[in-house]
Amino acid sequence: MKKWLLLSMALYSANALAFPRENPVPGGIAHVTIAPLSNTAPIVQYAGQRVTVVPVASQWVALVGIPLDVEEGTQQLNTASGERIAFEIQPKQYKTQHITIRDKNKVDPDDESSERIVRELAVQQQAKTHFTEGETQLDFIKPVPGRDTGRFGLKRFINNQPRNPHSGMDIAAATGTPVEATAAGRVLHTDDFFFSGNTVYVDHGAGVISLYAHLSEITVKPGDVLQQGDIVGKVGSTGRATGPHLHWSVYLNGEPVDPALFLSSKK
Ligand SMILES: [Zn+2]
Incomplete structure (x- = not known):
């Protein structure tokens, strides 16, 4: 296993994932567990765009930016290996x-x-x-x-x-x-x-x-x-x-x- 990965694992397992905080609403961030930790981060897409994936403890976790104009309900991530991973968006009213x-x-x-x-x-x-x-x-x-x-x-x-x-x-x-x-x-x-x-x-x-x-x-x-x-x-x-x-x-x-x-x- 690469040295940086071990360092990241130590860092993240100490803090869980302190930042960014999860708030699965329009304009917020969903944390979605993708796969057990491996040498390279999995390639994940949402609505055709690459998604940020970070190591958290023993998992790869996607930090999904949720569009401001999306409706509450179920959304889907696509992985390069052809998997579809669902996550839920909750409603939010902005002032x-x-x-x-x-x-x-x-x-x-x-x-x-x-x-x-x-x-x-x-x-x-x-x-x-x-x-x-x-x-x-x-x-x-x-x-x-x-x-x-x-x-x-x-x-x-x-x-x-x-x-x-x-x-x-x-x-x-x-x-x-x-x-x-x-x-x-x-x-x-x-x-x-x-x-x-x-x-x-x-x-x-x-x-x-x-x-x-x-x-x-x-x-x-x-x-x-x-x-x-x-x-x-x-x-x-x-x-x-x-x-x-x-x-x-x-x-x-x-x-x-x-x-x-x-x-x-x-x-
Ligand atoms: Zn401004």
């Missing part, structure tokens, strides 16, 4: 949030902006579904200290118009506050997007991706290797934002999940 944006083009984009948004969606889809084989760090830190001003999953109305639910956590902080990588990883993509402004994607391995948006400044470039706590940029209000804050998202199998599930309640 509603009304926000006002002064820049009307950020709410009802003109034709040129709409074309830009479509181009950016393709780039974003590729970044959030990126999958690098290997291990991942799951005990996250909050990227900036501060008050949560917009929880994950809120049903949003912008200038009274229904919009997509909130795909991350908003943390209030002053412009220029350093933003720290939530865990070790590698910078996957940096960009200036129409809605999320200056944005950094970090690949934490095994299908775990984080995103930091509305930055006033980006201080990393794609390919940079990061330790947990390394600075990726500074808080700002670029893109569609009501004021300076960090928008922080975490993706599993390409789906945004509640970042709070990765944080210890002590942090």
Whole structure:
């Protein structure tokens, strides 16, 4: 058995799986036992996307990101060996949030902006579904200290118009506050997007991706290797934002999940 696997086993059996916490609801995470531990992690897919699989005690466990728009009930994982593994999703009602944006083009984009948004969606889809084989760090830190001003999953109305639910956590902080990588990883993509402004994607391995948006400044470039706590940029209000804050998202199998599930309640 490989050395890293023994180390992982020791680590995980000591903590069970502390992070991320299980919450099998839309926008939450299901823990699904796949197989007894072996040398390589099994290949598992959900809705056509690779799923994060980690060693927990003597088992491989899938951490499935549950889409925000999925109905409660039974869902299925597919393994490379042709197995189907069922898991259950419970219902959850998220609260509603009304926000006002002064820049009307950020709410009802003109034709040129709409074309830009479509181009950016393709780039974003590729970044959030990126999958690098290997291990991942799951005990996250909050990227900036501060008050949560917009929880994950809120049903949003912008200038009274229904919009997509909130795909991350908003943390209030002053412009220029350093933003720290939530865990070790590698910078996957940096960009200036129409809605999320200056944005950094970090690949934490095994299908775990984080995103930091509305930055006033980006201080990393794609390919940079990061330790947990390394600075990726500074808080700002670029893109569609009501004021300076960090928008922080975490993706599993390409789906945004509640970042709070990765944080210890002590942090
Ligand atoms: Zn946000």
